[in-house]
Amino acid sequence: MKRVILSLFAGILILILQTTLLSYSPVQRIRPDILLIFTLYLAFLFPPIFGGILAFLLGYLMDLFSGNTLGFYTVSRPLVFLAAQFFRERFYLEGFFFQSLFAFLFSLLEGIFIFILMNAVQPLPLRNLYPLFFTSLLPQSFFTGLATPLLFFVFQKGSSLLFRQPERGAKEIGYRP
Amino acid sequence: MRVRDFFVFRGYHLFVLIILLLLLGFVLMSLRAKERKGVEFFDALLMEVCSPVQKASTLVIKTVQETFQRYVFLVNLQKENRMLKQKISELQAGNHRMEEIRLANERLKQLLQFRGENSLSMIGAEVIGQDPSSWFKSVTVDKGERDGVKKGMAVISPVGVIGQILKTAPHYASVLLITDYNSAVDSIVQRTRAKAIVEGKGENRCELKYLLRTEEVAVGDAVVTSGLGGNFPKGLMVGEVKRVDKKGHGVFQYADLAPSVDMTQLEEVFIIVGPLPPSPHQEEKVKKGKKGKK
Numbered sequence: 079m080k081r082v083i084l085s086l087f088a089g090i091l092i093l094i095l096q097t098t099l100l101s102y103s104p105v106q107r108i109r110p111d112i113l114l115i116f117t118l119y120l121a122f123l124f125p126p127i128f129g130g131i132l133a134f135l136l137g138y139l140m141d142l143f144s145g146n147t148l149g150f151y152t153v154s155r156p157l158v159f160l161a162a163q164f165f166r167e168r169f170y171l172e173g174f175f176f177q178s179l180f181a182f183l184f185s186l187l188e189g190i191f192i193f194i195l196m197n198a199v200q201p202l203p204l205r206n207l208y209p210l211f212f213t214s215l216l217p218q219s220f221f222t223g224l225a226t227p228l229l230f231f232v233f234q235k236g237s238s239l240l241f242r243q244p245e246r247g248a249k250e251i252g253y254r255p
Numbered sequence: 256m257r258v259r260d261f262f263v264f265r266g267y268h269l270f271v272l273i274i275l276l277l278l279l280g281f282v283l284m285s286l287r288a289k290e291r292k293g294v295e296f297f298d299a300l301l302m303e304v305c306s307p308v309q310k311a312s313t314l315v316i317k318t319v320q321e322t323f324q325r326y327v328f329l330v331n332l333q334k335e336n337r338m339l340k341q342k343i344s345e346l347q348a349g350n351h352r353m354e355e356i357r358l359a360n361e362r363l364k365q366l367l368q369f370r371g372e373n374s375l376s377m378i379g380a381e382v383i384g385q386d387p388s389s390w391f392k393s394v395t396v397d398k399g400e401r402d403g404v405k406k407g408m409a410v411i412s413p414v415g416v417i418g419q420i421l422k423t424a425p426h427y428a429s430v431l432l433i434t435d436y437n438s439a440v441d442s443i444v445q446r447t448r449a450k451a452i453v454e455g456k457g458e459n460r461c462e463l464k465y466l467l468r469t470e471e472v473a474v475g476d477a478v479v480t481s482g483l484g485g486n487f488p489k490g491l492m493v494g495e496v497k498r499v500d501k502k503g504h505g506v507f508q509y510a511d512l513a514p515s516v517d518m519t520q521l522e523e524v525f526i527i528v529g530p531l532p533p534s535p536h537q538e539e540k541v542k543k544g545k546k547g548k549k
Contacts, residue, residue: 090305093387097395098312101385113387126269134276138283142301143309144386145393145421145435148287153280160273192390196436199288210390210457218389 082128084240085120089136092116097143108217110225113140114185117155118226119233121162133159148199150192158188174227182223189215295422302395302424310383310397341413347515348413348492354445355479355490375488376529377411378402382521383427392435392457393418394521399426402528407486409527415492415515416440416480417524428526432518433493434459441484442493444470445477453478453493456511459518461494463510472499472510488527 092113100109117136120129137155144151162184189211286294380396398404400423410417410430418438421431431438438455442463449470451463466472476496482489498511 090308094305094309094312094384096387097384098309099316109389111387111389127272130272130276134279137280139301139305140387142298142422143305143384143393143395143429144388145391145429145431145437146388147421147431147437148284149280150284151388152283153277156273156276156280160269189389196390199284213458214389 081241082124082132085123085132086135088236089113089116089132090139093136093139093143108221110222111185111218112222112225112229114155114158114188114222115181115226115229116233117159118162118181118184119230121159121166123237126160126163129159129163130156150195153195154188154191157191158184177227177230178223180223181226182219185219185222186215189219298422299400299424302422302427302429306383306395306397306424306427309395313383344413348415351445351477351479351492352490354477358445358448375527377525377527378404380404380410380428380524380526382524390457391437392432392455392518393421394430394432394524396428396430396524396526397426398526399424399428401425404428404526404528409487409491410524411487411491411527412516412521412524415494416487417516417518417521419486420526430524433461433514434518439484440487440493441481442478443481444472444496445479446473447471447476450481451478451510453512459514461512461514463496463512464507466508466510468501468506468508470508472496472508474499478512 096109096112100112113136117133120132123129124132133155134152137151137153138149140151140155141149162180165180193211283294378398380398380402382394383397384395386393396410404420404423406420406423408420410419416433418430418432418435420428422429433440433453433455434457435455436457438453440453441450442453443450444463444466447470449466449472451466453461454464456462463472463478474496478493478496480487480489480491480493492515494512494514496510497513500509500511502509
């Protein structure tokens with residue numbers, strides 16, 4: 079339980095960093111989604127139930143601080159977590175390239191999922207948002223992917239300090255059913 | 256007793272969890288769409304808990320940034336530049352207001368409305384956080400319900416319109432920027448008085464929609480608020496037309512608009528908390544009502 083509460087606080091701190099420090103970047107579109115990287119990391123650290131609830135809460139907080147009035151991230155983040163849990167056993171996730179690709183694909187797929195949700199609830203077609211695929215989503219996903227290996231390393235260090243567990247690679251960490 | 260023992264269908268606990276979380280997410284989405292008080296209260300509570308940390312974080316970042324800018328790099332140039340920029344903003348705002356008054360006089364509009372525009376009751380607020388997502392455009396400010404801020408209130412700067420209040424907590428509020436795809440502001444082209452709706456396009460861009468094809472619009476035209484939406488007073492600068500698209504056929508033409516305010520550099524904003532001067536539409540209604548009584 080202590081692990082869940084500490085991870086939730088860490089998630090809140092990461093969200094605040096994302097809304098403050100990262101917004102000072104001169105080019106907004108290269109701001110990586112570090113909360114998504116954290117959610118992916120949680121998939122290696124937690125069993126599905128606790129991790130799913132944690133991802134749900136982090137999605138809820140993300141919605142709270144965004145201009146998103148309905149709460150799309152509350153739906154998408156638990157799905158991202160559970161999908162990452164599903165794939166972590168099936169793919170080789172060590173090394174810079176694979177971790178980057180893993181995060182890049184998840185960021186892109188989550189963006190597409192949110193876009194589909196937005197289109198589903200909006201009565202008018204969202205023609206305005208199509209260019210954002212190339213100008214915003216793709217660059218952000220790319221930089222999220224680039225930042226992932228470094229942040230996975232930082233999260234590993236952090237969790238080994240907090241939970242006093244020996245440092246292990248992304249593949250070996252956490253729950254095994 | 257372990258947590259998983261609570262599940263009746265132990266073998267299907269993951270499946271049950273996925274269904275439950277998705278269901279909860281969609282229920283929350285539905286409650287938010289209906290604007291239920293319970294969800295709004297919970298949102299406000301969480302915002303109230305998290306925003307002080309956000310404010311402190313912004314303060315630390317700003318302090319470090321300012322120290323570097325003022326003392327390490329350039330001592331006085333930064334200050335002077337800011338003063339000059341502020342002066343330009345003030346002059347620009349004054350210029351637009353003057354233009355509005357001149358045009359209104361030409362068409363024999365009442366001066367009282369413009370006096371009303373200048374006596375708006377506003378409070379200053381500091382931007383303490385930006386939107387964490389890439390799809391949506393909003394900022395968090397350090398003024399809330401206790402300061403008289405309510406949902407839907409207009410948020411402006413000396414340069415022009417910024418957005419409107421989206422969510423409120425006792426001491427904090429979230430502002431939906433005009434660049435967000437959910438935002439729509441009733442506006443007019445200042446030169447030709449053509450009516451249109453300014454919709455957000457993300458990435459510091461907007462689009463002028465529902466602009467009749469017969470109306471004349473050119474690159475460089477200023478677009479101001481019409482005062483018809485009920486949230487914004489008339490004559491506030493929204494942006495400048497950057498591209499006009501006639502699209503070959505149809506009733507409407509479209510135009511790309513660059514907002515007058517740089518939404519990526521927001522630091523301080525004004526929230527209009529007082530009552531707005533009556534819009535021309537409301538005035539007409541009042542006049543008709545009076546005639547009817549006579």
